[in-house]
Amino acid sequence: MLTYLSIIVTAIFVNNIVFAQFLGICPFLGVSKKLSSAVGMGAAVMFVMTLATCVTWLVQHGILEPWGLGYMQTIVFILVIAALVQMLEIIIKKIAPGLYQALGVFLPLITTNCAVLGVAILVIQKGMNLGESIVYAVATAIGFTLALAVFAGIREHLRLVDVPAPMRGIPIALICAGMLAMAFMGFSGITIG
Amino acid sequence: MNKLRIIYNGLIAENPTFVLLLGMCPTLGTTGSAMTGMSMGLATTGVLICSNIAISAIKSLVPDRVRIPAYIVVIATFVTLLQMFMAAYLPELNASLGIFIPLIVVNCILLGRAEAYASKHTVSDSCFDGIGIGLGFTLALTLLGAVREILGVGTVFGLRLFPETFGSLVFVLAPGAFIALGFLIALINYIRNRS
Amino acid sequence: MNQLLTISASPHLHTKRTVASCMWHVVVALLPALAASLYFFGLGAAIVVLTAVAGCVAFEYIINRWMFGRPSTILNGSAVLTGLLLAFNLPSNLPIWIVLIGCLVAIGIGKMSFGGLGCNIWNPALVGRVFLLISFPVQMTSWPLPLVNRWAYADATTGATTLGILKMGGDPSSIDLWQSATGAIGGSLGEVSAIALVIGVVYLLAMRVITWHIPVAIIGSVALFTLCIGGNIGIELLSGGLLLGAFFMATDYVTSPMSRKGMLVYGIMIGIITIVIRRWGAYPEGMSFAILLMNSFVPLINRYIKPRKFGERRVKK
Amino acid sequence: MKKLPSTLLNMVLSLGIITIVASSLLAWVNSLTAGPIEEAQQKEEIEAIKSVTPPFDNNPKSQEWKWTPDNDTIPFMVYPAMENGNLVGAAVKGYTKNGFGGEIRIMYGFSTDGSVTGYQVLSHAETPGLGAKMQEWFRMDIGNRSVIGKNPTTTSMYVAKDAGGAIDGITAATITSRAFLETLRNCFTAFEAYKTDHGFSTTPSCMAGEGTTGATTHTSSKE
Amino acid sequence: MRTFHIGGVHPPENKLTESAKIINTELPREVTLTFGQHIGAPARCLVKKGDYVDRGSVIAEASGFVSANVHTPISGTVTKVDQIKMPNGMPSPSVTIAALDDDHEKDLRTISDLTPLRGDDEIEALDPKAIIDIVDKAGIVGLGGATFPTKVKLSPPPGMKADLVIINAVECEPYLTNDHALMLEEPDAILAGTRLLMKAAGVERAIIGVEANKQNAIDLLRRRIAELGINGISVTELTVKYPQGGEKQLIEAITGKKVPSGSLPIATGAIVQNVATAYAIYQAVRFGQPLIERVVTVTGPSVQRPGNYRTAIGVSVASLIQQAGGVPADTGKIILGGPMMGKAIVNIDAPTTKGVSGILLLPESMSQRPRIEPCIRCAQCAFACPMGLEPFLLATLSRFGEWEEVEKEKIMNCVECGCCSYSCPSSRPILDFIRLGKQTVGAAIRARQSQKK
Ligand SMILES: Cc1cc2nc3c(=O)[nH]c(=O)nc-3n(C[C@H](O)[C@H](O)[C@H](O)COP(=O)(O)O)c2cc1C
Ligand SMILES: Cc1cc2nc3c(=O)[nH]c(=O)nc-3n(C[C@H](O)[C@H](O)[C@H](O)COP(=O)(O)O)c2cc1C
Ligand SMILES: Cc1cc2nc3c(=O)[nH]c(=O)nc-3n(C[C@H](O)[C@H](O)[C@H](O)COP(=O)(O)O)c2cc1C
Ligand SMILES: Cc1cc2nc3c(=O)[nH]c(=O)nc-3n(C[C@H](O)[C@H](O)[C@H](O)CO)c2cc1C
Numbered sequence A: 001m002l003t004y005l006s007i008i009v010t011a012i013f014v015n016n017i018v019f020a021q022f023l024g025i026c027p028f029l030g031v032s033k034k035l036s037s038a039v040g041m042g043a044a045v046m047f048v049m050t051l052a053t054c055v056t057w058l059v060q061h062g063i064l065e066p067w068g069l070g071y072m073q074t075i076v077f078i079l080v081i082a083a084l085v086q087m088l089e090i091i092i093k094k095i096a097p098g099l100y101q102a103l104g105v106f107l108p109l110i111t112t113n114c115a116v117l118g119v120a121i122l123v124i125q126k127g128m129n130l131g132e133s134i135v136y137a138v139a140t141a142i143g144f145t146l147a148l149a150v151f152a153g154i155r156e157h158l159r160l161v162d163v164p165a166p167m168r169g170i171p172i173a174l175i176c177a178g179m180l181a182m183a184f185m186g187f188s189g190i191t192i193g
Numbered sequence B: 001m002n003k004l005r006i007i008y009n010g011l012i013a014e015n016p017t018f019v020l021l022l023g024m025c026p027t028l029g030t031t032g033s034a035m036t037g038m039s040m041g042l043a044t045t046g047v048l049i050c051s052n053i054a055i056s057a058i059k060s061l062v063p064d065r066v067r068i069p070a071y072i073v074v075i076a077t078f079v080t081l082l083q084m085f086m087a088a089y090l091p092e093l094n095a096s097l098g099i100f101i102p103l104i105v106v107n108c109i110l111l112g113r114a115e116a117y118a119s120k121h122t123v124s125d126s127c128f129d130g131i132g133i134g135l136g137f138t139l140a141l142t143l144l145g146a147v148r149e150i151l152g153v154g155t156v157f158g159l160r161l162f163p164e165t166f167g168s169l170v171f172v173l174a175p176g177a178f179i180a181l182g183f184l185i186a187l188i189n190y191i192r193n194r195s
Numbered sequence C: 001m002n003q004l005l006t007i008s009a010s011p012h013l014h015t016k017r018t019v020a021s022c023m024w025h026v027v028v029a030l031l032p033a034l035a036a037s038l039y040f041f042g043l044g045a046a047i048v049v050l051t052a053v054a055g056c057v058a059f060e061y062i063i064n065r066w067m068f069g070r071p072s073t074i075l076n077g078s079a080v081l082t083g084l085l086l087a088f089n090l091p092s093n094l095p096i097w098i099v100l101i102g103c104l105v106a107i108g109i110g111k112m113s114f115g116g117l118g119c120n121i122w123n124p125a126l127v128g129r130v131f132l133l134i135s136f137p138v139q140m141t142s143w144p145l146p147l148v149n150r151w152a153y154a155d156a157t158t159g160a161t162t163l164g165i166l167k168m169g170g171d172p173s174s175i176d177l178w179q180s181a182t183g184a185i186g187g188s189l190g191e192v193s194a195i196a197l198v199i200g201v202v203y204l205l206a207m208r209v210i211t212w213h214i215p216v217a218i219i220g221s222v223a224l225f226t227l228c229i230g231g232n233i234g235i236e237l238l239s240g241g242l243l244l245g246a247f248f249m250a251t252d253y254v255t256s257p258m259s260r261k262g263m264l265v266y267g268i269m270i271g272i273i274t275i276v277i278r279r280w281g282a283y284p285e286g287m288s289f290a291i292l293l294m295n296s297f298v299p300l301i302n303r304y305i306k307p308r309k310f311g312e313r314r315v316k317k
Numbered sequence D: 001m002k003k004l005p006s007t008l009l010n011m012v013l014s015l016g017i018i019t020i021v022a023s024s025l026l027a028w029v030n031s032l033t034a035g036p037i038e039e040a041q042q043k044e045e046i047e048a049i050k051s052v053t054p055p056f057d058n059n060p061k062s063q064e065w066k067w068t069p070d071n072d073t074i075p076f077m078v079y080p081a082m083e084n085g086n087l088v089g090a091a092v093k094g095y096t097k098n099g100f101g102g103e104i105r106i107m108y109g110f111s112t113d114g115s116v117t118g119y120q121v122l123s124h125a126e127t128p129g130l131g132a133k134m135q136e137w138f139r140m141d142i143g144n145r146s147v148i149g150k151n152p153t154t155t156s157m158y159v160a161k162d163a164g165g166a167i168d169g170i171t172a173a174t175i176t177s178r179a180f181l182e183t184l185r186n187c188f189t190a191f192e193a194y195k196t197d198h199g200f201s202t203t204p205s206c207m208a209g210e211g212t213t214g215a216t217t218h219t220s221s222k223e
Numbered sequence E: 001m002r003t004f005h006i007g008g009v010h011p012p013e014n015k016l017t018e019s020a021k022i023i024n025t026e027l028p029r030e031v032t033l034t035f036g037q038h039i040g041a042p043a044r045c046l047v048k049k050g051d052y053v054d055r056g057s058v059i060a061e062a063s064g065f066v067s068a069n070v071h072t073p074i075s076g077t078v079t080k081v082d083q084i085k086m087p088n089g090m091p092s093p094s095v096t097i098a099a100l101d102d103d104h105e106k107d108l109r110t111i112s113d114l115t116p117l118r119g120d121d122e123i124e125a126l127d128p129k130a131i132i133d134i135v136d137k138a139g140i141v142g143l144g145g146a147t148f149p150t151k152v153k154l155s156p157p158p159g160m161k162a163d164l165v166i167i168n169a170v171e172c173e174p175y176l177t178n179d180h181a182l183m184l185e186e187p188d189a190i191l192a193g194t195r196l197l198m199k200a201a202g203v204e205r206a207i208i209g210v211e212a213n214k215q216n217a218i219d220l221l222r223r224r225i226a227e228l229g230i231n232g233i234s235v236t237e238l239t240v241k242y243p244q245g246g247e248k249q250l251i252e253a254i255t256g257k258k259v260p261s262g263s264l265p266i267a268t269g270a271i272v273q274n275v276a277t278a279y280a281i282y283q284a285v286r287f288g289q290p291l292i293e294r295v296v297t298v299t300g301p302s303v304q305r306p307g308n309y310r311t312a313i314g315v316s317v318a319s320l321i322q323q324a325g326g327v328p329a330d331t332g333k334i335i336l337g338g339p340m341m342g343k344a345i346v347n348i349d350a351p352t353t354k355g356v357s358g359i360l361l362l363p364e365s366m367s368q369r370p371r372i373e374p375c376i377r378c379a380q381c382a383f384a385c386p387m388g389l390e391p392f393l394l395a396t397l398s399r400f401g402e403w404e405e406v407e408k409e410k411i412m413n414c415v416e417c418g419c420c421s422y423s424c425p426s427s428r429p430i431l432d433f434i435r436l437g438k439q440t441v442g443a444a445i446r447a448r449q450s451q452k453k
């Protein structure tokens, strides 16, 4: 139990995927202009990340390792993720059109989101078991969504203030991300138990 | 097109980091020092050149509807090759770049160039495009790495410029990466708007 | 005669309060704590405070006039206040060049990159402080002892802060709360004297510069949460930057929520995060980080927690 | 050249061929690089062991012995260093999760009597310029920084800031220093356990108030 | 003491003319009457140049349900039917009547057109319908500032039933004292007018709301109620706080009920009328006097003889100021109404209208707005807003043209009380931006509604 709690706290706050691990920066900068799309993107990432981590973990331990194909990890994982996203898109469109409306536009973006592949590889590198991997994936996605939501709020605020011209847009967004990373450093070294 | 122009285009006019804002994760994640930044840039350049060549070579053999998966396979192959060579011959560098090496696969620069350039141009043009864009990326990463290294610990490529006590550690850590890149881009915006 | 009449839309009256008077009131409220720090830390405190204030004012002037070409804003006192509060968060033996870097970061990054007064999201003084803490941890965590060597600056005798002692596994019962209240303890130069800080906040409340919501929410949640996890409330409240932060920094208008309910949520979260960092994190002190973190959430708080509109029906569950 | 039309057959063929070519290429390169990769990893370990222990003539890797601390599952590795069949010391690969940035892996070398002969930090996530200084700090001959040549039975391997400690921690990185020394103590315990297990005489332990001492499971891979 | 609970400010009261008796001014020899003196459709002109009109006769009649008659306060000849420049400088159609001989001050009671003096019994016998009819004929509109035709308020929409009349004697605007003076001098008429209002609205209860800074008026009204043995009318003392006189705020202060957003005040069962309106109703019912005069406070820090002047509606602003000693040399701004909601004017030769409760002359030093500074997000404006809005947000969104957002943020709830602009330490023109937003959003809403129909 404690390990799970520790995984969750670490993944959300201490080693936040965006602010500490530098993964998923493009959607973080690209899809955070409006709060609603930020939350949609977060939900989509959570969906895909959890499923992808689960499937790739099984592939790694069920196929690649027993057959000595460890070197194929990168290529297999990215194909699995791409296929998964495609399938999800088709399935969601069929069974839950409402959800598709909400998540659909974000799904294609996610294939090339390094956070998804990153987490899939990280859980293998860290030697996590399936349960831990899933918890880690969910927590990471929560951390990502949190980062996205906070950032969207900040950017909505920035729209209404007088940012100096050369700083407008990406530069000030990056400075804000830096400030957030600095604030999140307050959690560094948090140990549970 | 003039080959030099293609390279200039990638290096400056369409610099993937400062102008197109692609590949932000490795840009931030591997620029703790000028050396790691440059290594990452070169590693990516290598894969980019190879994948650009391969993709433009096979472009007419790939039906449109499966081109994205096909490109991904090509790119992933070269990334895996790079991984193997680095693990075998450059183990230390491999360890310091860590997860960002396999993640070259999802770097949007690669797929972006495959889609926007290699799939429409000749092999040699695509090769030069790879060189140009790759060097542009390398330049950006090296620059950012150098800035962070200098501000953070007072060295550049390990060369000491001032005593370490005067370095602001924050620049080699996560917040400094964002802040340094933010101001670099602002500076570049400012210069571009002036000229 | 008709041509001379001024035409403007109502209202035609205006409160006497100005931006400058708000800021200077806070400066006045900080004077007791400044006096205490000069008494306890002597020369070092004077040097750091003067450097920080001068640095912040100078950077604001330079950036405003020479980079943006805007009118100077230094008379409204907000840069003075940022400098003063930044100094209050630094050890009194900090080298001048580090103080100046702090000023540059606070004003340059924390305030002016966002567009100046009123545009920033994070508390500039804390941005400067945390930047220094992360960048120069060695210098930022050596605390001169109070009342010792008051005429020394760079080579003052140093010791640990209350929270530092606790973090290192020290015995809580060895801590003298009376010293914490008066300020005869190690720490950032402006945070040590609880009594002086309380005098200041009473002045601010009486002058109606701030409302009670944020300070009370922070102190209340720190006390309650400490009680829940079995800590010593007195120590948590009186040590570190808690009071300085709760009274003068979390209350910064620009970076705190704009509704009373929002202020309470913000304050409560600051209190909880502070204790979490103090108790479980690597840093002995969590106030600065907690405020910066909650500053980040202020846009969301403002968006979702709003004043109740007149005649708006409450949404029934 | 015209593009192939997107018929099903074309798509399957095209993707199939690309995949087959790619996998064969990878398999071939893998077979070429597998050796060098293995070698690089082996070399790294042996180099590390060599750098911390007295000279030896055996293959310590082939004589590795595992020791698992009480509160964890991943074992410490003891690599005995022999010269002419006599134990001259050992390298112990240990880890801690109490670093500032999480896990730190360190290899310590001991001489037979338990004095520290060297160490190598194998991996860590400490802050550059702070905790990361441990690689050099604890071998510096300044004040009481160095742990080299000191024996945990006679020197209290704790940070001087903490009661009774005899080692100067890294300035402003007490957490890393503690983690470093904790690993040292545990590695020493592992080495002692190895000696007991293999019938070498143990030096009497006077490490009072030790955190993790007892070894619960030990298996020798040479059995 | 009772008061409303969201927002509000307390600017310095500056009631310079607090204990000044009402001064009756001489009837002017010339008046100018405009047709749009009330909220609603402008009245339709009934006279033409050269017509002779008798004092108190209708010169323009209501042109719809929400509209009101306009009467002339003097007898005389119509000399002009033309556009004139209003105080704000905008042209408006109007009638000018000049007394060519000396009969312009004719006693109203001698004019046969007007129903003559009614006795007490006669008044008792009037039914609600008849009272509303008299009010309608007399062209009475709200004198509290909004100039809403009173008969409309007294005829609630079907399904709505009033159970309380609230007399608004709050006068929370700084400087103004006209209602205060009226209460001190005409308590009996006000109480009688209140009873007429109760009867017209068919309610048993009336509450007169007065702020605590008018203690003598409260005591006087309470004493008269007791002495006359009137049932059903009481006086409630209220904390001094602007904009307590706002209808919604007053209803909440007195009854604790909040007018739901988007509804009429009648939804709470209350009808709010200004004291001067009650007085005017009594005048109309008892003496048959239409709304041709009112009390106006002429005041200002450097005005020579500030005071409460009873004056004919339609005299020029300048002539009223003359009564008070003329325009002081240091004047920088002249305001019709109080300093919080009143309008600054350019043309002092323009006529007064039914809605003018005060003329405020501010010296130059008080006329300029302080320098605008950046918003420091202090939320003072939000704390001050009696409608619970977020003025800083409405203003900023309006500035950036985010019309959909401002509509969602309920910009239309704003009553334009000015508390936000008043309390802003950065002296931002908050309300100016909000007015812009309200105009745009209001137009969009009307366009949508007409599309639906
Ligand atoms: C050192 C010092 C400098 C001040 N400078 C200014 C100033 O430049 N502008 C200003 O408006 N108030 C300044 N004040 C504050 C005023 O003296 C006064 O306290 C404040 O304006 C009172 O405003 P209030 O009555 O509206 O609260 C200063 C105060 C001090 C202690
Ligand atoms: C950005 C930053 C990074 C830090 N990294 C480390 C670290 O790697 N190891 C460490 O022990 N302390 C680190 N610290 C310092 C701790 O937070 C804390 O100050 C220290 O553990 C205890 O202080 P002391 O060593 O002066 O007693 C870091 C501090 C900061 C601000
Ligand atoms: C902000 C605000 C302040 C007001 N203040 C007063 C006031 O002090 N006295 C008053 O009689 N009417 C005031 N009014 C007008 C009232 O809302 C309301 O229209 C009036 O009391 C109704 O009575 P009447 O129709 O007899 O004028 C105010 C309106 C607003 C929007
Ligand atoms: C009550 C109050 C508290 C303030 N606290 C701070 C502070 O903690 N740090 C700071 O840099 N400025 C502070 N200021 C000044 C000012 O608001 C700040 O510089 C703005 O954040 C700059 O945009 C404060 C001002 C007031 C009125």
Ligand code: SF4
Residues within 6 Å of the ligand: A023, A024, A025, A026, A027, A112, A113, A114, A115, B022, B023, B024, B025, B026, B103, B106, B107, B108, B109
């Ligand atoms: S890999 Fe993905 S998240 Fe990372 S830089 Fe590229 S697109 Fe952005």
Ligand code: SF4
Residues within 6 Å of the ligand: A026, A027, A030, A109, A112, B021, B022, B023, B108
């Ligand atoms: S993957 Fe998409 S969002 Fe990311 S950089 Fe490329 S185009 Fe932009």
Ligand code: SF4
Residues within 6 Å of the ligand: E384, E385, E386, E387, E388, E389, E390, E391, E413, E414, E415, E416, E417, E418, E419, E420, E421, E431, E434
């Ligand atoms: S003018 Fe409107 S927004 Fe401003 S305080 Fe009054 S009601 Fe609120």
Ligand code: SF4
Residues within 6 Å of the ligand: E374, E375, E376, E377, E378, E379, E380, E381, E382, E391, E392, E423, E424, E425, E426, E427, E428, E430
């Ligand atoms: S009162 Fe003025 S400065 Fe304060 S929040 Fe409102 S608009 Fe901004």
Ligand code: FES
Residues within 6 Å of the ligand: E145, E170, E171, E172, E173, E174, E176, E243, E244, E245, E246, E338
């Ligand atoms: S005088 Fe009070 S609101 Fe008008």
